[in-house]
Amino acid sequence: MSVTVAIIGGGPAGLMAAEALARRGIAVDLYDSMPSLGRKFLMAGKSGLNLTHAEPVDRFLSRFGTARPYLENAIEHFPPNAVREWALALGTKTFVGTSGHVFPKSMKAAPLLRAWIRELRARGVSVHVRHEWVGWDDVGGLAFATPEGKKNVKADATILALGGASWPQLGSDASWVPYMKKAGIAVQPFEPANCGFNITWSDHFKERFAGEPLKAVALTTDDVRLNGECVVTEYGIEGSGVYQHARALREAIEEKGEAVLRLDLMPDVSLDKVITRLSKPRGSKSFSNHLKKTVFLSGVKANLLRECAPDRLDDVERLAEAIKSLPIKLTGARPIEEAISSAGGVAFEALDEGFMLTSKPGTFCTGEMLNWEAPTGGYLLNACMALGRSCGVAADSYLKSR
Numbered sequence: 001m002s003v004t005v006a007i008i009g010g011g012p013a014g015l016m017a018a019e020a021l022a023r024r025g026i027a028v029d030l031y032d033s034m035p036s037l038g039r040k041f042l043m044a045g046k047s048g049l050n051l052t053h054a055e056p057v058d059r060f061l062s063r064f065g066t067a068r069p070y071l072e073n074a075i076e077h078f079p080p081n082a083v084r085e086w087a088l089a090l091g092t093k094t095f096v097g098t099s100g101h102v103f104p105k106s107m108k109a110a111p112l113l114r115a116w117i118r119e120l121r122a123r124g125v126s127v128h129v130r131h132e133w134v135g136w137d138d139v140g141g142l143a144f145a146t147p148e149g150k151k152n153v154k155a156d157a158t159i160l161a162l163g164g165a166s167w168p169q170l171g172s173d174a175s176w177v178p179y180m181k182k183a184g185i186a187v188q189p190f191e192p193a194n195c196g197f198n199i200t201w202s203d204h205f206k207e208r209f210a211g212e213p214l215k216a217v218a219l220t221t222d223d224v225r226l227n228g229e230c231v232v233t234e235y236g237i238e239g240s241g242v243y244q245h246a247r248a249l250r251e252a253i254e255e256k257g258e259a260v261l262r263l264d265l266m267p268d269v270s271l272d273k274v275i276t277r278l279s280k281p282r283g284s285k286s287f288s289n290h291l292k293k294t295v296f297l298s299g300v301k302a303n304l305l306r307e308c309a310p311d312r313l314d315d316v317e318r319l320a321e322a323i324k325s326l327p328i329k330l331t332g333a334r335p336i337e338e339a340i341s342s343a344g345g346v347a348f349e350a351l352d353e354g355f356m357l358t359s360k361p362g363t364f365c366t367g368e369m370l371n372w373e374a375p376t377g378g379y380l381l382n383a384c385m386a387l388g389r390s391c392g393v394a395a396d397s398y399l400k401s402r
Contacts (some may be wrong), residue, residue, distance in 0.1 A: 002027060003026060003027065003156040003157070003399050004026075004027045004028070004029060004155050004156055005021050005026055005027070005028050005029070005155060005156065005157045005158070005159060005395055005399075006028075006029050006031065006142055006153055006155035006157075006158045006159070007021075007028060007029070007030045007031065007158075007159045007161060008031045008032075008131075008133045008142070008158065008159070008160050008161065008162060009031075009032060009160065009161030009162045009163060009171075009367065009369075010030055010031075010032035010034070010037035010038060010127070010129075010161075011037075011038060011039075011040055011041060011161060011163055011171075011172075011367060011368075011384065012038070012040075012041055012367070012381055012384040012385050012388065013161040013366045013367025013368070013384040013385065013387050013388035013391070014030060014032075014159070014161030014366075014367065014388060015030075015037065015038065015116060015117075015120065015388065016384075016385040016386075016387075016388030016389045016392065017159045017161060017364075017366060017388040017389065017391045017392040017395070018030050018120055018125050018392070019116075019119070019120060019123075019389070019392070020388070020389045020391075020392025020393055020396070021392045021395060021396060022120060022123035022124060022125050023123065024392075024393075024396045026395075026396060026399065027124065027126075028120075028124070028125045028126065029125075029126045029128060029153070029155065030120070030125055030126065030127050030128065031128045031129075031131040031133065031144065031153075032127075032128070032129050032130075032131065032171065033130065033131060033132035033133070033171055034129065034130070034170070034171045035129055035130055036129060037113075037117060037127065037129070038109075038113045038116075038117070039170040039171055040163070040167055040170045040171070040172060041109055041113055041381075042109050042110060042113060043167065043170060044109060044381065045107075045108055045109020045110060045113075046109075048103045048104075048107040049103060049104055049107070049108065049109040049112070050101050050102065050103060050376070050377060050378040050381065051083050051084070051087060051094060051102050051103065051104070051378055051381055051382065052080040052083040052084065052102045052378040052379075052381065052382040053080060053100050053101060053102060053377050053378035053379060053382070054080055054096045054100045054101075054102050055080070055100050057075070057076060057079045057080070060075065060079065060080060060379070060382075061075060061076075063374050063375055063377075063379045064372060064373075064374050064379070064383070065247070065373070065374075067348075067371070067372035067373070070348045070370075070372065071372060071383055071386070071387065073353075073390065074383075074386040074387050074389070074390035075382070075383060075386045077386065077389065077390065077393075078382070078385060078386035078389050078390075079382075079386075080102065080378070080382060083102070083382050083385065084102060086385075087104065087112060090112060090115040090116055090119060091111070091112075091115050092104045092105075092106070092111060092112045092115070093105045099377075100377070101377055101378055102378055130146055130147055131144040131145075131146050131151070132144060132145045132146070132175075133160075133162065133176060133179075134150075134179065135178075135179030135182065135183075136179070136183065137152045141153055141154045141155075142154070142155065142158060156362070156399060157362045157363070157364070157395045157398055157399055158362065158363045158364065159363075159364045159365075159366060159388075159391050159392070159395055160176070160363065160364065160365045160366070160369060161365075161366045161367045161369065161388060161391075162176045162367075162369045163367065163368050163369055164190060164341060164342035164344070164345060164368035164369060165190035165336050165342040165344070166192065166193075166336055166337070166338075166339040166340060166341050166342045167337075167340075168337055172342075172368065174190055174342075176369070177190075180346065183359070183360070184359060185346065185350050185357060185359060185360075186346070186347040186349060186350045187344075187345060187346055187347065188344040188345060188346075188347055188371045189344050190336060190342045190343070190344035190345065191250060191333070191336065191342065191343045191344050192246075192250070192333045192334060192335065192336040192338070192339035192342060192343075193243075193246055193247070193339055193340070193341045193342050193343040193373040193374075194243040194246055194339060194340035194341045194373075194375065194376050194380075195238070195243070195246055195250075195333050195334050195336075195338065195339035195340070196233060196235070196236055196237060196238030196239075196242065196333075196334040196338065197236050197237055197238070197242065197249060197259075197261075197330040197331075197332065197333055197334065198235050198236040198330065198331045198332040198333070198334065199235070199236035199237055199328060199329065199330055199331065200329075200331060201232075201234075201236070201307065202307060205303060205304075205306075205307045206234055208303070209232045209299075209300045209303060209304075210232060210233055210234040211231065211232070211233070212231070212232050212299070212300040213229060213230070213231050213232075213239075213300075214229060214230050214231065214232065214239075214241075214263070214265075214300060214301065214304075215229045216229065216267065216268075217229060217230070217241065217263050217264060217265055217267060218263070218264035218267035219241045219242065219244070219245060219261060219262070219263060219264075220261070220262040220263075220264070220325070221245040221248045221249055221252075221259070221260075221261055221262070222248050222252075224245065224248065225264075226241065226244050226245070227241075227267055228240055228241025228242075228244060229241050230242045232300060232304075235334065236330065236331075236334075237261070237328070237330075238334070240375075240376055240377070242261070243340065243375055243376050244375045245261065246333075246375075247343070247373060249261060249330055249333070250333050250343075253330065253331070253332055253333065257331075258329055258330060258331055259329075259330045260327050260328065260329055260330070261327075261328045261330055262325045262326060262327055262328070263304070263325075263326045263328060264323075264324050264325060264326075265297060265301045265304070265305075265323050265324075265326060266295060266297070266323055266324065269295075271320055271321065271324050274295060274320040274323055274324060275316060275317055275320040277294040277295050278290075278294055278295060278316045278319060278320055279316050280294055287313060288302060291305075295323065297323070304326065304328075305319070305322055305323065305326065308322075308326055308327065308328055309322040309326060309327075340376060340380075341368065341373065341374075341376075341380055342368065342373070343371070343372075343373040344371055345368065345369045345370045345371040345372070346365045346369055346370050346371060347371055348370065348371060351364075351365060351370075354390070354391070354393075354394030354395075354397065354398070355370070355387070355390065355391050355394060356394060356395075356398065361398075362398060364391045364394060364395055365391075366384075366387045366388050366390070366391040367384045367387055367388060368380075368384060370387070
């Protein structure tokens with residue numbers, strides 16, 4: 001007897017779940033609320049499509065913090081090297097950048113997405129766009145709102161891959177949360193994950209330096225120091241270096257109402273050497289020129305010192321300490337709609353080891369709708385695909401066990 005699995009959500013997790021099932025000969029109906037599939041995947045391609053991160057699996061797994069035990073098995077079965085092999089099988093060659101980020105050689109997402117969807121269709125996956133999931137009907141079937149009206153669907157198993165709460169304009173709007181809560185399923189509140197933060201800049205600094213990058217800096221929160229870069233914005237600060245600390249910063253703000261991010265403006269020079277350089281006679285040079293001539297700081301970095309440590313500028317040792325550990329006070333995270341990804345979602349405690357809802361046998365949850373987070377750098381996308389694959393395999397096992 002033939003069986004059908006309904007997958008709701010056409011992002012990386014849903015697409016990978018569909019692939020895993022189709023490869024096992026299972027009929028798949030793939031639903032998405034948007035007019036086309038993979039819209040966030042395409043958006044990620046605007047910055048080159050960071051598919052994964054080339055590093056040992058154990059180090060890769062360490063990026064997922066407290067969620068690691070729940071994601072470990074899925075990622076070990078679809079680690080970074082497997083992602084690259086998968087992309088190559090679809091005609092996309094990849095390369096490893098200087099910091100370990102893995103990109104398509106074309107630096108584009110569209111060719112890979114087109115090949116992926118073409119492969120799924122060739123394997124018999126039926127795609128239904130403009131189908132917004134609106135919960136379960138009175139007999140436990142799936143309910144959809146479509147341009148033609150309400151539609152009810154019965155499937156032998158269901159995989160929910162509905163996304164988190166960031167980028168709502170691309171379909172990840174967390175509109176599914178009320179339906180899950182109505183069914184008694186635990187959902188942790190969504191929060192911005194890889195996000196910018198608010199800082200109360202002076203009007204002068206904001207007007208002159210909003211949009212300026214801070215390159216070659218080290219950022220420290222809670223004694224965790226990481227090299228990176230970030231960007232001054234009109235509202236505060238954002239960028240990959242900040243995103244690496246987002247969880248700790250967010251938690252500090254929740255606990256204390258503010259957080260302190262420390263910037264080392266000269267990460268490759270020791271404090272003693274900075275003091276020695278600054279101690280050179282200033283003569284008639286202005287502060288700005290002295291800073292530029294001795295420690296090569298100018299522009300946004302020099303003015304950041306004026307902005308955040310105005311009382312340290314006339315004391316060499318205190319100025320050097322500010323250069324090496326400049327405290328910047330953050331007052332809040334930016335709205336979740338602006339975040340690259342979100343934290344929160346379906347609690348792992350509501351799922352079994354195969355990501356099936358214990359209260360709804362045959363219904364699985366995957367991808368960013370689960371309660372986990374990770375930094376940018378290929379970790380999110382790799383994990384979403386690994387989770388989708390794992391759910392597809394688990395759904396196949398469930399159907400065979402009935």
